[in-house]
Amino acid sequence: MRVEPTIVIASVLGALAALAACATVAVPVGDAVAGARVYAECAGCHGTNAQGTVNGQVPALAGQHASVIAKQLGDYREGERWDARMESIMAEHRFADDAQIANVAAYLSGLPATPAGGGSGEGGERGAGVYGKACASCHGARGEGNGARVIPRLAGQQYMYLRRQLHDAVDGRRPNFPPDHVALLSPLEADDIDGLAEYLAELSP
Numbered sequence: 030m031r032v033e034p035t036i037v038i039a040s041v042l043g044a045l046a047a048l049a050a051c052a053t054v055a056v057p058v059g060d061a062v063a064g065a066r067v068y069a070e071c072a073g074c075h076g077t078n079a080q081g082t083v084n085g086q087v088p089a090l091a092g093q094h095a096s097v098i099a100k101q102l103g104d105y106r107e108g109e110r111w112d113a114r115m116e117s118i119m120a121e122h123r124f125a126d127d128a129q130i131a132n133v134a135a136y137l138s139g140l141p142a143t144p145a146g147g148g149s150g151e152g153g154e155r156g157a158g159v160y161g162k163a164c165a166s167c168h169g170a171r172g173e174g175n176g177a178r179v180i181p182r183l184a185g186q187q188y189m190y191l192r193r194q195l196h197d198a199v200d201g202r203r204p205n206f207p208p209d210h211v212a213l214l215s216p217l218e219a220d221d222i223d224g225l226a227e228y229l230a231e232l233s234p
């Protein structure tokens with residue numbers, strides 16, 4: 030049987046692409062232009078620039094790693110992270126398609142993030158100390174996270190949202206938090222959590 034050269038080349042390229050994907054992490058690359066259209070449905074809560082809200086209800090998404098956004102959306106869809114608003118959005122038929130998730134994640138990860146700020150202005154130094162010892166090894170020296178390891182960017186996130194997530198994780202209200210992460214946070218005092226949130230909210234992403 031004669032094999033067409035174009036077919037051989039296509040399969041070699043396919044194998045190389047698969048290898049490259051394995052070497053990093055298997056996150057489908059989304060189409061940011063299509064993602065911007067999807068985001069129109071999210072902007073009413075997350076904000077025109079995906080900056081979130083200062084009351085801590087809605088997180089900033091601008092500049093978050095695409096892999097993190099995709100993972101969290103999948104978790105809401107599968108009921109592994111609880112929030113009535115996000116669960117109802119993800120339950121809608123169109124998000125059964127992973128391409129939609131990849132597209133909106135690609136769009137959001139490309140938006141510029143700005144530091145949210147907030148907090149009393151007194152806890153940042155304490156927060157920086159705890160962060161350097163217990164968190165920087167994963168979330169990065171500047172809170173930049175790590176897309177390949179699916180570790181969220183925390184720099185510039187809303188202060189009240191960060192506080193709430195840290196308390197929710199310790200109190201068992203965020204089931205997708207890894208148990209060893211909860212164990213790391215559990216011994217922290219309320220002032221440590223305030224300080225961490227304040228320090229991180231003010232970091233430039």
Ligand code: HEC
Pocket residue numbers: 067068070071072073074075086087088089090097098099101102110111112114115118133181
């Ligand atoms: C009705 C308001 C509302 C709408 C609309 C909405 N969200 Fe959310 N979103 C929230 C709230 C509230 C949270 C925080 C929930 C929690 O505490 O777990 C959230 C959390 C998230 C998170 C987790 C962020 C993180 O840092 O872990 C992602 C990702 C997200 N939303 C993406 C989207 C996308 C994409 C859309 C549009 C398809 C969307 N949201 C539409 C309210 C909304």
Ligand code: HEC
Pocket residue numbers: 088100159160163164165166167168179180181183191194195205206207210213214225
């Ligand atoms: C071993 C690596 C590791 C360490 C150390 C670590 N984290 Fe995390 N963190 C993660 C991962 C992975 C996630 C995503 C969990 C998930 O999938 O929901 C996360 C999620 C978070 C979130 C939720 C972000 C969001 O957008 O909702 C916060 C807040 C957070 N970590 C704060 C901290 C703080 C504060 C420390 C230090 C006290 C810390 N982490 C230490 C790996 C780590």
